[in-house]
Amino acid sequence: MEADSKPKKSGARLCCVCTQNRAALKRPKTLEQICRECFYAVFEEEIHQVILENQLFKPGERIAIGASGGKDSTVLAYVLSELNRRHNYGLDLFLLSVDEGITGYRDDSLETVKRNELQYGLPLKIVSYKDLYGWTMDEIVKMIGLKNNCTFCGVFRRQALDRGAALLKVDKVATGHNADDIAETVLLNILRGDIARLSRCTSIITGEDGPIPRCKPFKYTYEKEIKLDYFSTECIYSPNAYRGFAREFIKDLERIRPRAILDIIKSGEDFRISTTTKMPEQGTCERCGYISSQKWCKACVLLEGLNRGLPKLGIGRTQGLNSDGKKDRKRDSRTPSIESKQCGSLEF
Amino acid sequence: MACNSSTCNSSGCYKGYEEEEQPKPNTKAAVNGGNSCQNLCVKCKVNEPVCCGIGGENSRFCKDCFKNNLYGKFKQAVTYNAMITPPDKVLVAFSGGTSSRVVLQFVHEMQYKAQKNYDANKDKSLPVFGVGVAFIDESSTHSFTSLHIEKAIEDIRLIVSNLAPPSKELFVVPIESIFSSDGIDGKERLKELLDAVSDVTGKEDLLIRLRILLLQKIASENGYTRIVLGTCTSRIACHVISATVKGQGYSLSADIQYVDSRWEIPVVLPLRDCPAQELNTLCSLDGSLKIVELLNGPCSGINGLVSSFVKVLQEENPSRECTIVRTAGKLTPFHFNRVPEIHDSNVPSATRRHQKRYTLKPNGSLSSDSFCPICSSPLKKSNFPSSLRSHGNQQNPDLIASACSSCQFQILPKDPSLMEEFLSVLPQQMITKAKHGDQGDFSLLREQIQEFLLSDGENEI
Numbered sequence: 001m002e003a004d005s006k007p008k009k010s011g012a013r014l015c016c017v018c019t020q021n022r023a024a025l026k027r028p029k030t031l032e033q034i035c036r037e038c039f040y041a042v043f044e045e046e047i048h049q050v051i052l053e054n055q056l057f058k059p060g061e062r063i064a065i066g067a068s069g070g071k072d073s074t075v076l077a078y079v080l081s082e083l084n085r086r087h088n089y090g091l092d093l094f095l096l097s098v099d100e101g102i103t104g105y106r107d108d109s110l111e112t113v114k115r116n117e118l119q120y121g122l123p124l125k126i127v128s129y130k131d132l133y134g135w136t137m138d139e140i141v142k143m144i145g146l147k148n149n150c151t152f153c154g155v156f157r158r159q160a161l162d163r164g165a166a167l168l169k170v171d172k173v174a175t176g177h178n179a180d181d182i183a184e185t186v187l188l189n190i191l192r193g194d195i196a197r198l199s200r201c202t203s204i205i206t207g208e209d210g211p212i213p214r215c216k217p218f219k220y221t222y223e224k225e226i227k228l229d230y231f232s233t234e235c236i237y238s239p240n241a242y243r244g245f246a247r248e249f250i251k252d253l254e255r256i257r258p259r260a261i262l263d264i265i266k267s268g269e270d271f272r273i274s275t276t277t278k279m280p281e282q283g284t285c286e287r288c289g290y291i292s293s294q295k296w297c298k299a300c301v302l303l304e305g306l307n308r309g310l311p312k313l314g315i316g317r318t319q320g321l322n323s324d325g326k327k328d329r330k331r332d333s334r335t336p337s338i339e340s341k342q343c344g345s346l347e348f
Numbered sequence: 349m350a351c352n353s354s355t356c357n358s359s360g361c362y363k364g365y366e367e368e369e370q371p372k373p374n375t376k377a378a379v380n381g382g383n384s385c386q387n388l389c390v391k392c393k394v395n396e397p398v399c400c401g402i403g404g405e406n407s408r409f410c411k412d413c414f415k416n417n418l419y420g421k422f423k424q425a426v427t428y429n430a431m432i433t434p435p436d437k438v439l440v441a442f443s444g445g446t447s448s449r450v451v452l453q454f455v456h457e458m459q460y461k462a463q464k465n466y467d468a469n470k471d472k473s474l475p476v477f478g479v480g481v482a483f484i485d486e487s488s489t490h491s492f493t494s495l496h497i498e499k500a501i502e503d504i505r506l507i508v509s510n511l512a513p514p515s516k517e518l519f520v521v522p523i524e525s526i527f528s529s530d531g532i533d534g535k536e537r538l539k540e541l542l543d544a545v546s547d548v549t550g551k552e553d554l555l556i557r558l559r560i561l562l563l564q565k566i567a568s569e570n571g572y573t574r575i576v577l578g579t580c581t582s583r584i585a586c587h588v589i590s591a592t593v594k595g596q597g598y599s600l601s602a603d604i605q606y607v608d609s610r611w612e613i614p615v616v617l618p619l620r621d622c623p624a625q626e627l628n629t630l631c632s633l634d635g636s637l638k639i640v641e642l643l644n645g646p647c648s649g650i651n652g653l654v655s656s657f658v659k660v661l662q663e664e665n666p667s668r669e670c671t672i673v674r675t676a677g678k679l680t681p682f683h684f685n686r687v688p689e690i691h692d693s694n695v696p697s698a699t700r701r702h703q704k705r706y707t708l709k710p711n712g713s714l715s716s717d718s719f720c721p722i723c724s725s726p727l728k729k730s731n732f733p734s735s736l737r738s739h740g741n742q743q744n745p746d747l748i749a750s751a752c753s754s755c756q757f758q759i760l761p762k763d764p765s766l767m768e769e770f771l772s773v774l775p776q777q778m779i780t781k782a783k784h785g786d787q788g789d790f791s792l793l794r795e796q797i798q799e800f801l802l803s804d805g806e807n808e809i
Contacts, residue, residue, distance in 0.1 A: 260594070271598070
């Protein structure tokens with residue numbers, strides 16, 4: 001369905017909101033013709049409404065913004081600090097950045113985040129893989145090659161964010177996941193058969209029963225709108241212009257029917273999934289104390305693999321370690337290994 | 349955030365969907381050239397295999413075993429869900445394609461066997477179920493030459509007449525008869541209706557609804573008690589994705605079960621566990637399974653996009669469709685996703701007990717689901733506009749408000765001034781549904797409290 005366009009006047013189209021300025025953009029979400037100022041205004045106002053309606057924050061809370069230096073988190077940092085000021089949320093905002101130790105990539109992104117710190121006046125804390133786990137991504141890739149490197153990075157980053165947040169003693173973490181990300185996750189969980197994840201992936205707040213809850217203020221924000229004016233960096237381990245099947249499909253879908261992205265999220269929220277298929281029981285990792293449904297948390301499993309020169313450990317469905325974790329630990333105490341810091345030293 | 353790496357093959361990354369470290373199954377249906385060490389059909393281990401199931405190298409069958417494997421899936425679906433019982437008259441919807449050809453064939457074979465048993469049995473207690481065939485002629489919505497459609501209908505008549513004994517009635521019905529006035533009137537009205545829908549996907553989906561309504565009409569007017577569709581795993585997988593994409597996540601589980609009793613005549617899907625690839629292979633192996641090619645044109649819009657997407661995924665991993673359907677199968681079905689209780693005493697009690705055991709239990713409380721008058725999808729209560737609460741006031745505005753968000757977006761006209769006209773060309777059944785949508789639930793309610801109701805004149809104990 002095409003948005004109705006006004007008959008072309010001699011000269012330019014006018015912004016459909018203020019009808020004063022010349023329309024400079026077409027809004028990806030609604031295809032409306034809009035001027036820059038009004039775009040920023042409506043963009044920010046919508047996010048403000050999402051924050052209010054979903055009660056994402058409370059006054060006085062300390063909030064860590066997961067800052068990767070990418071477009072989503074840069075925009076998130078800007079918007080949150082702006083809305084905090086404009087609407088008096090009363091929040092204590094911080095930037096939390098993770099240094100994976102990827103030469104060239106992280107250097108640029110960290111520069112961006114440092115710039116954000118100055119631009120928006122938000123204190124910055126950087127947590128590095130090297131400090132936390134004893135390995136940089138460069139070292140990991142040297143060890144395991146380019147297969148499965150994303151598994152390592154993803155698991156480590158997730159924990160790094162939590163640990164960094166704990167160090168900062170924050171109440172919540174805000175991440176820049178956008179509508180496209182969530183729509184993609186819904187589709188992928190259907191394709192993969194993961195009904196448990198499917199029931200959780202559209203939640204705007206997750207991990208409320210864990211150490212630090214996380215929220216996604218950009219849940220209903222289109223990636224294209226975030227991109228409209230902001231610089232984006234892509235990881236060097238991923239050549240440009242590649243997209244997964246599902247992402248490509250979502251782009252094609254958006255072209256035919258822009259609202260489809262929100263419709264996918266709506267479907268995800270409405271799926272009739274019985275309440276018995278919820279998260280597995282949360283225990284703690286025996287090795288480091290982080291929350292885990294298994295004996296060892298994923299990061300420890302992966303680290304064990306790296307330290308023992310078994311890069312496949314913890315990759316794929318079969319997890320051979322947790323069943324005989326106890327046996328192997330004895331052997332390990334003789335060989336020097338780099339372990340992740342005991343989480344007993346951090347207060348969760 | 350999405351992983352943008354093309355080089356990453358990790359289990360957490362969905363680039364290649366290779367979450368297991370397994371060799372990709374070979375999907376080509378080929379005669380065994382003797383290269384693999386297994387030269388025998390995996391099932392009977394006697395004959396030479398001539399084709400593969402979707403399991404690739406692990407499922408090489410000879411022709412008979414391949415067919416029996418598929419027939420087995422069909423039979424199991426019918427039995428476990430008590431789809432067809434002796435007193436039933438079953439209407440098979442036939443489109444000419446491979447799925448409907450196979451389902452027609454399988455239903456016929458089941459009926460034939462039942463007939464043989466009946467003839468051999470001295471005690472003729474169990475009648476054989478009846479079978480009819482319905483073909484919906486949609487030529488008025490396309491630009492086929494009349495010659496093309498006439499030839500197709502001839503072929504269909506031949507197919508059906510060859511499937512006897514037992515003989516089967518064939519209904520060839522033009523789509524415009526949904527308006528209960530044939531001829532020019534119906535054609536005009538149909539054209540007007542479809543032209544009023546500007547969204548391509550909306551048009552396609554509306555046509556699908558009209559087809560179902562027409563099948564209901566044919567079945568009900570001719571005493572049929574079940575409608576059989578040849579919907580296969582692949583079709584369901586596409587529907588799962590397209591319904592998700594259209595925001596119909598709530599009602600999705602209603603459409604993909606074995607049984608759908610929302611309608612006056614329950615609709616059953618006995619080929620739900622059969623992938624299209626295997627059905628196609630069966631038709632190409634068995635010369636007697638002729639299909640009638642009716643090029644209704646490829647789907648465009650969202651439906652076409654989803655279809656290509658699923659096709660690409662399937663080529664990448666042949667079990668993808670099954671995974672999609674299995675995932676969606678874990679969504680909670682609705683209370684109408686089971687056959688209605690059999691109260692017929694002619695049906696042996698064993699069958700009735702069996703049905704009770706295997707049909708889905710109603711989901712908890714008496715659900716007061718209301719349905720979208722256009723697509724009949726159950727509506728989530730929170731989406732319910734309060735204006736519908738008043739049953740008494742059945743003016744048209746209620747119909748619009750009671751439509752689901754998907755139909756409101758892609759089918760109903762955006763311009764309010766066109767609404768009146770649009771409603772005047774909608775089939776009467778859709779408008780009636782909006783008025784009497786809740787009565788189905790009252791009868792269910794009654795059924796459940798029947799034992800507690802005292803009729804007039806009975807004394808209380």
